[in-house]
Amino acid sequence: MVAPRAADHLGLTLAQFYYLAKKYSLSTACTQSPWSHQDEETLARLYRDGYLQKDIAEIMGRGYTAVRSKVTQLRKRDMNMRKAA
Secondary structure, X not given: OHHHXXXXXXXXXXXXXXXXXXXXXXXXXXOOOOOOHHHHHHHHHHHHOOOOHHHHXXXXXXXXXXXXXXXXXXXXXXXXXXXXX
């Protein structure tokens, strides 16, 4: 929850904050934009197709722990997260 407070303190929207952080290549935990529905669908598809979470992270430009956490969340939501046999 650091990014929303930082954006508010700077007088920016959260989207503007993430945009500037990426533009200036700031390497902080606050620079990754939130997961969109399309991102979640892509993650689910790659996971079902048998990709390893570390490979999914590289493909999607996300951190391994972010992908691992999102997979756990999607499993709880039951987004058909079974790997192909």
